[in-house]
Amino acid sequence: MKAFQDYYSEDLSHCYGCGRLNEHGLQIKSYWDGEESVVKFLPNERYIAIPGFVYGGLLASLIDCHSTGTAAAAKYRAEGREMDTLPALRYVTASLKVDFLAPTPMGVELELRGKVIELKEKKVIVESKVLADNKICATGLVVAVRMPETMLKK
Amino acid sequence: MKAFQDYYSEDLSHCYGCGRLNEHGLQIKSYWDGEESVVKFLPNERYIAIPGFVYGGLLASLIDCHSTGTAAAAKYRAEGREMDTLPALRYVTASLKVDFLAPTPMGVELELRGKVIELKEKKVIVESKVLADNKICATGLVVAVRMPETMLKK
Numbered sequence: 421m422k423a424f425q426d427y428y429s430e431d432l433s434h435c436y437g438c439g440r441l442n443e444h445g446l447q448i449k450s451y452w453d454g455e456e457s458v459v460k461f462l463p464n465e466r467y468i469a470i471p472g473f474v475y476g477g478l479l480a481s482l483i484d485c486h487s488t489g490t491a492a493a494a495k496y497r498a499e500g501r502e503m504d505t506l507p508a509l510r511y512v513t514a515s516l517k518v519d520f521l522a523p524t525p526m527g528v529e530l531e532l533r534g535k536v537i538e539l540k541e542k543k544v545i546v547e548s549k550v551l552a553d554n555k556i557c558a559t560g561l562v563v564a565v566r567m568p569e570t571m572l573k574k
Numbered sequence: 575m576k577a578f579q580d581y582y583s584e585d586l587s588h589c590y591g592c593g594r595l596n597e598h599g600l601q602i603k604s605y606w607d608g609e610e611s612v613v614k615f616l617p618n619e620r621y622i623a624i625p626g627f628v629y630g631g632l633l634a635s636l637i638d639c640h641s642t643g644t645a646a647a648a649k650y651r652a653e654g655r656e657m658d659t660l661p662a663l664r665y666v667t668a669s670l671k672v673d674f675l676a677p678t679p680m681g682v683e684l685e686l687r688g689k690v691i692e693l694k695e696k697k698v699i700v701e702s703k704v705l706a707d708n709k710i711c712a713t714g715l716v717v718a719v720r721m722p723e724t725m726l727k728k
Contacts, residue, residue: 432624434624475590481634481635485631516630518670519669520667
C-alpha cells in the first residue's frame, strides 16, 4: 500500500518532514485507516527534549506533515480521484497549533491520528492527536491551504 | 555574552532545539535585545520544505525553544536574579501556535524576535516573529509553563 507521500512528485519530495528523497529527514508515511489518517513513527534518540522525553518540535513537525498529507488525500478522495492524477493537489500549512498535554516518552512508537474537520475548495482543516502507549500526549490543529501554482512549478 | 541556553544545567542541555550538548541538534542561542529576545539562525539545507524554502517544522522548533528560553530569562529578570541562580526556573511548552505568512527563503540568516506578553508565577506567554531579509515570514505564540520539579530532577 502506497503512503500519501509516495504520490508526491519528485520536486515535492525533499521536505525534511515527509520527503522520501530527504535522506536526513523524517520521511513520515501516512495512510488512511477508515475516516482517520495514521502515521506511526519511532523517534530517533536525537529528538529529545530532556532525557526520556520526545522533543516538542518533532511532534509539531510530524503533525504538520501528516496534516498536509491528509489534506491532499482527503481532497483527492472527495473528488473521487487517485493521488497520482492531475491536476496535482498539494497543500502547505497556513497555521499550526499544538497543545502538549503530557510529556511524550522516548523509545515508544508514536501513533498520529488525523481527522478532517473541514474541507473546502482551497482549504482543509485537520485535527490530530499524538499517542504513545495509547495515551494522548499532544493534539494538533492545522489549517492547510492549496499550494499556489507558483510554488508547484518552482 | 552568554545566551539564555548557556545557563541551562547539563541534564537540561540535550534538547534537539536548544541543547548545547545535542551534537545533532539546532543549538539555538537566544539573547536580550532591549525588551525583545533574539535568535539568529541560518538553516542547514536539509531543513527544506520544497526547494528554495525553509521547512515549517523547523520554524516551529525555533519558535518553541526560543520562547521557552525567553520565558525563563524573563522570569529571572522579573525576580532580579541571574539565570544561574537557584531555584532554577525552566519552562516547557504547553501550547505552540505558528502562523505561516509567507514562504521562508533558504540561504538567508533568519532572525526570530520574541516578546513577553504575559508573565505570571507559573506561566509566561511569548509572542514572536520570524524574519528573513527583514520580512516577516511567520509569527508564533507560545504558552510556556514552569517545568515541574519531577522533570527537573529526572
